[in-house]
Amino acid sequence: MRAMRRKDREVTEPGKIREIIAACDCCRLGLCEDGRAYIVPLDFGFTERDGHYTFYFHSAKNGRKIDLIRESGWASFEMDTGHQVVSDEIACEYTARFRCVMGGGPAALLETAEEKRAGLTALMEHAAGPGPWTFGDAMVDAAAVIRLEAEELSCKELR
Numbered sequence: 824m825r826a827m828r829r830k831d832r833e834v835t836e837p838g839k840i841r842e843i844i845a846a847c848d849c850c851r852l853g854l855c856e857d858g859r860a861y862i863v864p865l866d867f868g869f870t871e872r873d874g875h876y877t878f879y880f881h882s883a884k885n886g887r888k889i890d891l892i893r894e895s896g897w898a899s900f901e902m903d904t905g906h907q908v909v910s911d912e913i914a915c916e917y918t919a920r921f922r923c924v925m926g927g928g929p930a931a932l933l934e935t936a937e938e939k940r941a942g943l944t945a946l947m948e949h950a951a952g953p954g955p956w957t958f959g960d961a962m963v964d965a966a967a968v969i970r971l972e973a974e975e976l977s978c979k980e981l982r
């Protein structure tokens with residue numbers, strides 16, 4: 824992974840990275856089609872173990888992103904939060920605060936109902952808080968659930 828140019832803005836503290844991810848409500852997947860980027864915003868859930876993040880997304884079973892994930896087995900991602908314009912007397916002194924996470928990793932469509940339920944639970948916990956959450960068989964069958972293992976992850980904050 825390429826090093827961040829502005830080291831002073833890099834976030835490396837694990838607890839802070841988790842806090843920023845938890846505060847984001849939309850994750851954009853970056854997929855590749857014939858050398859061109861396809862960016863698609865999605866709701867997401869996540870699990871974290873020893874600093875390694877797994878992200879989950881749900882979707883219809885068909886469509887462009889599903890085709891591209893099947894084709895390449897890889898997705899880049901980006902999420903951000905905490906936008907705030909900081910004004911000043913002069914335009915060049917304006918700035919905009921943000922907290923942002925990006926990275927990439929292998930992405931796959933989950934096969935078993937058990938795996939899909941685990942992904943959907945992560946999504947619900949992120950969107951709505953601790954469960955228990957239950958999902959009917961027909962709903963689980965109808966949904967595609969994408970799992971992205973974040974092999975690369977960086978976090979940047981402008982305060």
Ligand SMILES: Cc1cc2nc3c(=O)[nH]c(=O)nc-3n(C[C@H](O)[C@H](O)[C@H](O)COP(=O)(O)OP(=O)(O)OC[C@H]3O[C@@H](n4cnc5c(N)ncnc54)[C@H](O)[C@@H]3O)c2cc1C
Binds near residue numbers: 863865885886889
């Ligand atoms: C904040 C947010 C959260 C979302 N959460 C989810 C989610 O959790 N699950 C989910 O399945 N979808 C979600 N969506 C919708 C998602 O962005 C896609 O529209 C949807 O997943 C279909 O993607 P696709 O690649 O299958 O689209 P397809 O219909 O196969 O794409 C075909 C074309 O439609 C256009 N298109 C597709 N999506 C969009 C879009 N969002 N805006 C403008 N043009 C578009 C593009 O030109 C694309 O090339 C969310 C959207 C937003 C803005």
